[in-house]
Amino acid sequence: MMRKRVKAYLGIAVGVILGVLIHGLTADAPRGQTTRTSQPGLYLDLDEIRAIANRVRAGRSLQPASWPNGARVAVMISFDVDNDTIQIARNVEPSIGAMSQGEYGARVGLQRVVDLMDRHEIPASFFIPAVSLVLRPEMVDVIAASGRHEFAVHGWIHELNSELDAETERDLVIRATDYLEQVTGSRPVGYRAPSWNFSPNTLDIIRGQGFLYDSSLMADDRPYELMQNGEPTGIVELPVEWILDDAPLLNPRGNSYSPPRELLQVYIDEFDKAWEEGTMFLLTTHPHIIGHRSRMVILEELIDHIQAKGGAWFATHEQVARYVREQAGL
Amino acid sequence: MMRKRVKAYLGIAVGVILGVLIHGLTADAPRGQTTRTSQPGLYLDLDEIRAIANRVRAGRSLQPASWPNGARVAVMISFDVDNDTIQIARNVEPSIGAMSQGEYGARVGLQRVVDLMDRHEIPASFFIPAVSLVLRPEMVDVIAASGRHEFAVHGWIHELNSELDAETERDLVIRATDYLEQVTGSRPVGYRAPSWNFSPNTLDIIRGQGFLYDSSLMADDRPYELMQNGEPTGIVELPVEWILDDAPLLNPRGNSYSPPRELLQVYIDEFDKAWEEGTMFLLTTHPHIIGHRSRMVILEELIDHIQAKGGAWFATHEQVARYVREQAGL
Amino acid sequence: MMRKRVKAYLGIAVGVILGVLIHGLTADAPRGQTTRTSQPGLYLDLDEIRAIANRVRAGRSLQPASWPNGARVAVMISFDVDNDTIQIARNVEPSIGAMSQGEYGARVGLQRVVDLMDRHEIPASFFIPAVSLVLRPEMVDVIAASGRHEFAVHGWIHELNSELDAETERDLVIRATDYLEQVTGSRPVGYRAPSWNFSPNTLDIIRGQGFLYDSSLMADDRPYELMQNGEPTGIVELPVEWILDDAPLLNPRGNSYSPPRELLQVYIDEFDKAWEEGTMFLLTTHPHIIGHRSRMVILEELIDHIQAKGGAWFATHEQVARYVREQAGL
Amino acid sequence: MMRKRVKAYLGIAVGVILGVLIHGLTADAPRGQTTRTSQPGLYLDLDEIRAIANRVRAGRSLQPASWPNGARVAVMISFDVDNDTIQIARNVEPSIGAMSQGEYGARVGLQRVVDLMDRHEIPASFFIPAVSLVLRPEMVDVIAASGRHEFAVHGWIHELNSELDAETERDLVIRATDYLEQVTGSRPVGYRAPSWNFSPNTLDIIRGQGFLYDSSLMADDRPYELMQNGEPTGIVELPVEWILDDAPLLNPRGNSYSPPRELLQVYIDEFDKAWEEGTMFLLTTHPHIIGHRSRMVILEELIDHIQAKGGAWFATHEQVARYVREQAGL
DSSP, rough: OHHHHHHHHHHHHHHHHHHHHHHHHHHHOHHHHHHHHGGGGGGHHHHHHHHHHHHHEEEEEEEEEEEESSSSSEEEEEEOOOTTHHHHHHHHSOOOOHHHHHIIIIIIIHHHHHHHHHHHHHOOEEEOOOOHHHHOHHHHHHTTTOOOOOEEEEOSOOOOGGGGGGHHHHHHHHHHHHHHHHHHHSOOEEETTTTSSSOTTTTHHHHHHHHHHHOOOSSSSSOOOETTTTTEEEEOOOOOOOOGGSTTSOOSSSOOOOOHHHHHHHHHHHHHHHHHOEEEEEEEOOHHHSSHHHHHHHHHHHHHHHHHHHHHEEHHHHHHHHHHHTTTOO | OOOHOOOOOOOOHHHHHHHHHHHHHHHHSSSHHHHHHHHHHOOOOHHHHHHHHHHHEEEOOOOSOOOGGGSSEEEEEEEETTTHHHHHHHHHSSHHHHHHHEEEEEEEEHHHHHHHHHHTTOOOEEEOHHHHHOOOOOOHHHTTTTOOOOOEEESSOOOOGGSSSSHHHHHHHHHHHHHHHHHHSOOOEEOOOOOOOOTHHHHHHHHTTSEEEEEEOOOOOEEEEEEETTEEEEEEEEOOOOOBBBBTSSSSSSOOOOOHHHHHHHHHHHHHHHHHHEEEEEEEHHHHHHHHHHHHHHHHHHOOOOOOOOOEEEEHHHHHHHHHHHHTTT | HHHHHHHHHHHHHHOOOOOOHHHHEEEEEEOOHHHHHSGGGGGGOOOHHHHHHHHHEEEEEEESSSOOGGGGEEEEEEEEEEEEEEHHHHHSSSOOHHHHHHHHIIIHHHHHHHHHHHHHTTTOOOOOOOOOOHHHHTHHHHTTSSOOOOOEEEEOOOOGGGGGGGHHHHHHHHHHHHHHHHHSOOOOOOOOOOTSSSOHHHHHHHTTTTTEEEEOHHHHSSSSSEEEEEEEEEEEEOOOGGGGGGGTOTTSSSSOOHHHHHHHHHHHHHHHHHHHHHOEEEEEEHHHHHTSSHHHHHHHHHHHHHHHHEEEOOOHHHHHHHHHHHHTTT | OOOHHHHHHHHHHHHHHHHHHHHHHHSSSSSHHHHHHGGGGGOOHHHHHHHHHHHHHEEEOOOOSOOOOSSSEEEEEEEOOOOOOOHHOOOOOOOHHHHHHHHHHIOOOOOOOHHHHTTTOOEEEEEHHHHHHHOOTTTTHHHHTHHHHHEEEEOOSSOOEEEEEEHHHHHHHHHHHHHHHHHSSOOOEEEEESSSOOTTTTHHHHHHHTSSSOOOOOOSOOOOEEEEEEEEEEEEEEEOOGGSSSTTTTTTTSOOOOHHHHHHHHHHHHHHHHHHTOEEEEEEEEEHTTHHHHHHHHHHHHHHHHHHOOOOOEOOOHHHHHHHHTTTTO
């Protein structure tokens, strides 16, 4: 005990001296030295820069010459069914109030969005953290009832995959995929990173697991093939965008906010140009967010707008991924 | 003085050691170890996850088959009369400017909202931190004048109840309830957590104090029964939502902002679907926020909208809680 | 030099000790103890709470029975001419880009707002940090040309007065007042705290300097008398509000944002109710903010709205303060 | 291994102590002393204040008596082609998701904005970090195809120039200028700071490199001459403003947000007054931001508005800079 204390005091002494020294060094350090840590990219040569940029990159476009049945535009509606998993993943003592906000997704929101899709006979893709189904197994039947919707992987417990070491990230992808297969009866072919971001290992992992497509990146608003270190991977990317996500702008306590009907206008503007260009429109919303009464207005009016305009091929992500691969001869 | 200095150095030792331990656990640990602290949920098994989720959970729906007198929808207007209590609770030297902003609630806002309610003969529920009444005892008469409104508990001094130990939290709930009973002449039966959140002890405390209902959680937009560790509690939950709160989006210096008339549109959209579905609409505003001239427009136009549509049962939270309990045979 | 360095290192040592102590007291204490520092108000008795609330408080209303010449409403337009003073006050190396943003006020914005006022023959009150005039002495003539506008005190260099010790705060108020008197030829009678907030000493200071009115607090939207520790002070408060300030919501890089035309609607809604109630409307804007082309629309359309409605008494803050004092027999 | 651990613990100690030091230096000093560091400007005399303000300052207006061919207003459209350079500049491990967002600029956005400009035969100025072209050399041809657009300097890798020492900042400006000359075949004459801000050395550097104009500062909405320490520099400033930048308000995950069509209204309001006053209108957008489908609406409708109104001289920054210099006899 005594020796420990002595060690501790030695530690303090050394710490104080070093601290003071380093304070002196940083407070008076020439600017160049802080720049090395805060702007490391200034010291890379061109090959290093290109190598970094090419780790994961957009490859050839998979935009097909035409969509099935002469449709003008492909429309993919996806739901990330996170509910209260993020709270449980990130906190030793998850907030009870915040969990109840997530629970709304299972209790109210999911049924509302499924009803809307089913009323219009629109297929949708449900990206579901496995733990979300663990807590609310009855959601499987709600989604499966119409036989029209896709189940896809969205992590085990909405882990922040971009922060994990390779082994943990891979284990959780496998665990999640297995669980979805077990409760739905078929193995999912689509992946969306819970963080909407890749760690340095994510692409390796999803290639290793044989996924057909990913839907997490943002380099285009048309389908494309993912490249890894300059080589084609065969993986179809169905790109998302924060522009077409309900989460960032519908949280009254978040950093930014948009009135919901203004968000609807953005979705309509995105769709209208997709329609003009003959490309695709991919929207992501969350049952615990969009499922609220004042937000369902967005989904309802958007679908009315799309159907009034005509020419849309509503499809799951899987259907689109298979189609564009086939058209591209992949 | 000397002993104090020794104490101080001991403090340093403790600080450094703790710091080292914490730092060691977080900053320099292999990724897996940081994940253990930042994403602890990844290491729980399914039973542990279910246990966490079930601590406090939404139970059976208390949505009645019909509302009194054939009304289509129940409408509960509530006011959280916080005024300047938060400033005093949280600061050794409360900001004079911020306190004057809160004082506006007592001096101007409360009378405006009560006048509006009384002009339309609408009953409302006033959730009041006891200290708010200590500082402005004349508010009791303003609210009580019509004989139509409910007084309910909202903490002693708008304490952040979710951060307190059980004993302190319970003491303050009791002190607040007693004070309200003393100055209004009847014991309140409704509770709303000042933080709109539960600590791990809140449900025990309000069960112990015999409250009829709580109005702090968000798992539905219909009344429901609270469950604790999988067991029904008999407590009626009348759920709130940040969507239906004026505070997060009407602070020009806050993180997010919505033009007030856009917020009105959200409230209208929420109400319209409640009306369609035959459920309930529960709005929370604050006299020191909504009571400003440009915000009273929201309340006025919302009430006009509701009354023009017809079929609303305006009621206090207590009236709704008693009705749904009775209908459910609780 | 050497001694200075030694002193500095001593300072560091003290810093370390205090830092560690505080860290020890807060981060590692049992819950009850953290509550004592984070929620100190929970441990106050009722007399302590009342004493805190009464340090500076709104006293009797100075709303007059009628406004001059049968006007329905008093309209006070004020401009806080901060320009680049905040940058210089707060930074050893003020940002050149941010200073150019402030300079816009002197170079473009001020002339635009003065032209607008003078075209409509509307008197306005200009709250000017003295240093703003030091840097741009030609602003005095721009404002003074019509003989209609008021100069009032807004600190020496837009110091954050609420953070200063009493002596520094008082010195700067005196220096600022003297400077304004010197360059404009008459002694200002109005004060607005640069931080729109009072330190514990501000009220003492402005009483000591004999100011007629203050325009920094927010407890009402009608004029009132300031109270200090329960005693009337004779100081007229002409309250401001962040709702009626252009700064918080027109900074594209700030925390919140409102489309300018939505902000205009808020000002119109505030005015319309002031008009209905026969009270007052006090707007604060900044030449370097409102003076931009897309924001001048707000001022222009607001003034058109007010003039179209009729019955407004446009007056300086001084004129209103003198009138309400007289009417109240102060 | 053991040595590594010792090193790690030493590092930890330093970390803890530095943290505590900073805390100690700021949180616990007597008020007067904190003021000296947090509000240093309070201790400057008038000459010091003037010297700081005059380091870089707006000089004489270069607003010409008339624009070429009797145009009412000059319109400069500029694009900052940052794409993914900021990610690479600032991070040892740039985020893959964020890089894909930037890649969108090269893959989709740039072609969209160039097509729009070329369809309307509008010349535009492209401020491009050199590394942006290194990664996507095909962008040179896309921009150069019409022979109408200007290439201008926007740093090497979108370095935060205001944080660099003089030597690094100068080296990067030279490297960037040389690179642009090399790949486009002509030496750029315009500079825009990547940070839209000057370091204390920026003006010296761009004078030394012989730039015709800068477009980074904000003291006017008309062209002006930059002054350095009270002396004219001959450099033309074509001022920008955050008001007329798409980046701050179109990031759903940023601090503030504006619905895109509301932003269009702001641009229209800015233009309309420029048109009335006969001055200039300078807009900055980014291909990876404005190039999205729901934002292209802004550019399209703005150009329609400008062309419908008539009388606009669409020109590159270079053309305007040369014209106003000539008119001013510089």
